[in-house]
Structure formats: structure tokens, C-alpha cells
Amino acid sequence: MTKTVIQTEKLCKTFSSGGMQQHVLKNLDISLVEGDFTIIMGSSGSGKTTLLYAISGMDKPTLGEINFAGKNISKLNNDQLAVFRRNNCGFVFQQIYLLDNMSVLDNVLTSGLLVYKNKRELVKKAKELLHQVEINENSWLKFPTQLSGGEAQRVGVVRAIINNPRVLFADEPTGALNSASSDSVLDVFTNVNRYGQSIVLVTHDIKTALRGNRVLYLKDGVICGDLHLGLYSENENFERHEKLKHFLAEMGW
Template sequence: MTKTIIKTEKLCKTFSSGGIQQHVLKNLDMRLVEGDYTIIMGSSGSGKSTLLYALSGMDKPTLGEIHFADKNLMELSNDQLAIFRRENCGFVFQQIYLLDNMSVLDNVLTSGLLVNKNKRELIKKAKDLLQQVGIDEHAWSKFPSQLSGGEAQRVGIVRATINRPKVLFADEPTGALNSKSSDNVLDVFTNVNRSGQSIVLVTHDLKTALRGNRVIYLKDGAICGDLQLGKYSENESVERHEKLKHFLAEMGW
């Protein structure tokens, strides 16, 4: 039986600029299921990132409700939201926010220690996760500036998942990477999802979107399309690609 991890009701977000109101999210209702790999697509200005920040508690909507893991985020104070995010959310962005003056291993441990104070346990877990994403022992003492973009993003994914968040949020995580590094990072996301991790990922990239099992398309702050692709399989790449292309064409992408 599928379990709802996030549910929104009549979600609205309005920005005011120069006395003019811009309605970025409009009465948006959605339900995200535990274990899903949900892709959010849409043209520039459709509300993709705004929705991601609202769902994760990084930004409060103007109206509506967000129920996340049995909590109504609209009822939490800013301090309570910060604690909730730390314990329930992981974040990966296009810009890789690793701490320049810390080693790879320390970057991961710093995030883990915010939730788990057992350093010995965390060190073992961090090393295991780094090896799983192809960051071997010789790189653990390196600084972020000594890594390639793809390596740094894989470290970022480990940092985001070390506390086993209920949902991993990602905003254009391959946008600044070359093709090979992008494929490596997408493989990591696929493997993380196969382990049971829920993912919500914003992208404008077709190759990235193919990895999700569900694609939600936004237009002018509202959901205008919802495609179920099923779990990703390398053996179904041609059919999957055509199905997604047809869906996006219908959406006017």
C-alpha cells in the first residue's frame, strides 16, 4: 500500500513587486508517495523551484497547506521549520555548496553530526556511502577545489542523504555538469531511489527526467500534466523516451 509523504491543499505563492502581484503558485493540490522519484518540469517561470522550496519548508507559501510526514508545515515557526528540514530533508542544488576549507569526509560528517552525535558510527556510514558513489579512499582527504564537478556533486548527494532524509530534494543537480559527469550523477540518484529514498527533482533536461517514475508538469503555477513512467529500467530506454517526449509535446514544452 502506497503511503503519502507530502500532500498540498490549495497551495498559493504570491510575490509583490512595484505594487504588482505575481501569482507563482495557484491553488495547487498534489500528493507525493513515499519511495517515488518525482520529476517536476515546466518552462522558465512556471513555478518549479518555488514549489520545491515550499514543499521542503525552505519558503512559506502565501496560502494553503503542506502536510509533510504528518506535520502541517504552515503551523511551524521558522525555528521549528529549520529543525524539521534538518531531520527530514536532504538538498542537492546545481551550485555545489561544499565547505571549501573542509575535506570531503569532513563535509559529509558535518552534516551528519547535526542529527547523529555518534561520530564513530557516522564515519563508517560516510565512508560506505562515499565508496558506493565512486568516491574512493584516496579522495576523502581532498578539498572540494581538488575535485571535478561530477565528483563534488556526488559528495553533495552523500552529504544530503547521510541522515536518511524522508525526502531528497534536488534543483537542476546536473545543470552545470558535462555529459559524462551528468550520467554518473544520474546513476547515483537512480541507485539512491532504488534503496527506497524518496526524491523530488526539478529539471528542464529530458535525460534527467527519464530517470523518474513520475513527471509533473507545471504551467503558470498550476499542474497541467501528470505522467506515470514506472520505475527506470535501462532496457526500456527507447519506449520510455518516446512516452516522455509525447507527453512533453502535449504540454507544449
């Protein structure tokens, strides 16, 4: 039985600049299912990142409601939103934002200490997750600047999921990586989703979008396309690619 984790109703976001109003999101009704790997696509300026920030509680909508895990987060104040995000959300961005003066392990632990009471359990989990994303023990005491881009972003994913978030949000997480590093990071996203982690990811990259089981296409602040791809499988990659390519062509990509 599917369970909705995020539901929006008449979601709007408007920005004012120079006396003019820009309507970036327009009356969006979206339902995101727990366990899905949802991709948000659209041309530059379509509102992809604005939507991600709104449904994750990083920014407040102008109008409308956002029900996240049974809570109307559009009614929360900034302090309440900060606590909600800490307990329910994980974030991965194109810019990795690891702390350069801390080791890999400490970067992960610092995030986890905001929620975990038992440090021994936290350290054990951090090490298990680092192993899962193929960051070996020789790298745990290194500083982020000593890692490759792909390694650093995989550490960033571990930091984002250490607190068992209801939803992992990602904004162009492979945008600054080369092809090999990008593949390694996408494999991590695919694997954590297979273990039940809900993911919402913004991208303009077709290879990244292929990893999702659902693709929402945003145009001028409105969802104008919704494609269900099913679970990712390398064996079906050609058919999957053709289906997505046809969908994007219909959307005017």
C-alpha cells in the same frame, strides 16, 4: 501499500513587486508517494523551484497547507522549520555548496553531526556512502576544489542523504555538469531511489527526467500534466524517451 509523504491543499505562493502581485503557485493539490522519484518540469518561470522550496519548508506558502510526513509544516515558524528540514530533508542544488576549506569526508561529517550522536557510527556510514557513489579513499582527504564537477556533486548527494532524509530534494543537480559527469550523478540518484529514498527533482533536461517514475508538468503555477513512467530501466530507455517526449509535446514544451 502506498504511503503519502507530502500532501498539499490549495497551495498558493504570491510575490509582490513594485505594487504588483505575481501569483506563482495557484491552488495546488499535490500528493507525493513515499519511495517515488518525482520529477517537476515546466518552462522557465512556471514555478518549479518555488514549488520545491515550498514543499520542502525552505519557503512559506502564501496560502494553503503542506502536510509533510504527518506534520502541517505551513504552520511552523522559521526556527521550527529549520529543525524539521534538518531531520527530514536532504538538498542538492545546481551550485554544489561544499565547504572549500574542509575535506570531502569532513564536508559529509559536518552535516551528519547535526543529527548523529555517535560519531563512530557516523564516520562508518559516511565512508560506506562515499564508496557507494564511487568516491574512493584517495579522495576523502582532498578539498572540493581538487575534485571534478561530477565527483563534487556525488559528494553533495552523500552529504544530503547522510541523515536519512524522508525526502531528497534536488534543483537542477546536473545543470552545471558535462554529459559524462551528469550520467554519473544521475546513476547515484537512481541507485538511492532503488533503496527506497523518496526524491523530488526539478529539471528542464529530458535525460534527467527519464530517471523519474513520475513527471509533474507545471505551467503558469498550475499542474497541467501528470505522467507515470514506472521504474527506470536502461533496457526500456527508447520507449521511455518516446513516452516522455510525447507527453511534453502535449504540454506545449
